[in-house]
Amino acid sequence: MQYSFIEPPWRPRKGYLIMAADTTAARSIVKMKVDEDKIKTLSPHLLMAYSGEPGKSLSLKDPRDTVQFAEYVERNIRLYQIRNLYPLRPAAAASWIRRALADSIRSRKPYVVNLLLGGYDTATHEPHLYWVDYLGTMTEVPFAAHGYGAYFALSLLDRYHNPEATLEEGLETLKRCLDEVSKRLVVSPSKYKVKIVDKDGVREIEL
Amino acid sequence: MSIMDQNGGSVIAMVGKECVAIASDLRMGNQALGISSNFQRIFPVTDRIFLGMPGLATDVTTLHERLRFRLNMYTIKEEREIAPETFAHLVSSTLYEHRFGPYFIEPVMAGISKTPTGKYKPFIAATDLIGCLNFAKDFVVAGTASSKLYGVAEGLWEPDLEPEDLFETISQTLMNAVDRDAFSGWGCIVHVITKDKVITRTLKGRMD
């Protein structure tokens, strides 16, 4: 009677998900902060990286939008877990967050936030990754990126992403992407936070 | 740049002999940057009806979820599956509810209905983004490649095609049209609905 999305055939099979985000908080051309954590842990097995829409003029977006929205999401996901004792599964959390953005875009003052949602589903023992933009567009993908670095990172991942890669190999590929961004992007960030989610939950690592 | 072209994507539906086909590409992009090569914009509605939604991707998801709500309530209360004609009007009225702030979607639907005499009648329809219905007898197209799809379909379609011939016709039409469109492509999915089964095939396409 009810139908959901058709399962993509290429989901990473090694059971982990890596997420990385730079740590600079900038206002216009000025770096205001160099140790900002832009990856929130929404639940024991769910990560959310967030950023603003590049190229949009500041008058269109409140610079606090991203953090405001991230905290709104964080607390609602936490509330669900407190009420129901178990956390939302990654797909359900992603759908809820997407709807929040889709409703927001048609409101008087929309949030301008782009997201990557990565989680490990403890019911099916599979990792999931969702690309979400400020319009509420959502799609499940094997790899994803937002921001100016995305043009370089996606091209490298098209070539080097391997669903069968071990965690070490996965981190090697991530390094290639970050190195390429440092090499080619005019305003390249200096530091990244890297987080992993797998069956044991979320952990942060140093590259 | 129109908001209808933000994510790209195209859908086509064709009528055959006691069968219909509906097909779309699988690309979802952010303007010229491709994001996903596995974006499903055709959804099963019943065992015999499919709905394709080219247009703004956020609205594809939202509208799919909203229609699913109304459809599931219809099915569970009526205790029967919806007829294609009824479903077309459900889609139309849902879109017209948002007449002055529309969902940026131009839905295409395909299905077969059973007539009182026990025969199977193919059904296709499309609407514009505010729900104006177009019941065609041959084919309907929508999406960023619609102008190209019209041209190719006009040349390839003929009446009373059997399921396998209809599959070939719709596949060739879609693949050749999306190759001329920068915002559509990255593989295709085709559903052929016959009176006793649905044949679903994914097609590999150019990845540029």
Next chain:
Amino acid sequence: MARRYDSRTTIFSPEGRLYQIEYAMEAISHAGTVLGVLAKDGVVLAAEKKVTGKLLDLSSAKEGGYGGSGEKIYLLNSNVIGGVAGLTADANSLVNYARTAAQRHLLAYNEDIPVELLAQRLCDMKQGYTQFGGLRPFGVSLLYAGYDPHYQFQLYHSDPSGNYSGWKATCIGANNGTAQSLLKQEYKDDISVKDAIGLVLRTMSKTMDSTTLSSEKLEFAVLTLDPETKQPRAKIYRPAEIDALLASEGLTKKDDDAEMKTA
């Protein structure tokens, strides 16, 4: 004494009781029995129909639809079957509310509603009617037989006060005490659906007034997992299927018919 405190639901009696709710529960204990058993690979629900007779139009139960005669057992969502005991009109309103609540969850989270959450949604509403505005509480108890990936198969019961609880096997309606003690004796942990069906039918045959068990007085449903898709599959039996099931379980009075013929 009770007279002074039972006309409005929102008022406690000096002994700290809410009489209207107790009366609602009393009404339910005269309603058609609904019985549920949780098995390791499914949940079984059976119910006794009270509205019967040869003039009753049952054509919708025999063909079309999803089975069931629409008196006791309803599909609430693709993963939950509900059995109701009490005022049928109140039940219809609750069933409609449950279906809408399930669809609202699907809309918000793109997943089937977890069974306990659906029970909670209904109980929130039922509780409201015990506290606010001079309204009458719902005269309905429900059994929820459902599946979700968090706790697999589950069986819940909710009453007019808005209380709910999870069960391995339980019964509401007329003779629920008898049925529950029978279930307590016979229930075994990790019982299979097949055995649960037998247990349910045997218990029903002992608690129902009528001597013979047939589709005329019985509604029956099973929730299992589809072996291929691993998705929950709710099956509400049609009259013919119930009679076939009763025959295969040896619970129809075939002997009587045979005697009649020879006589």
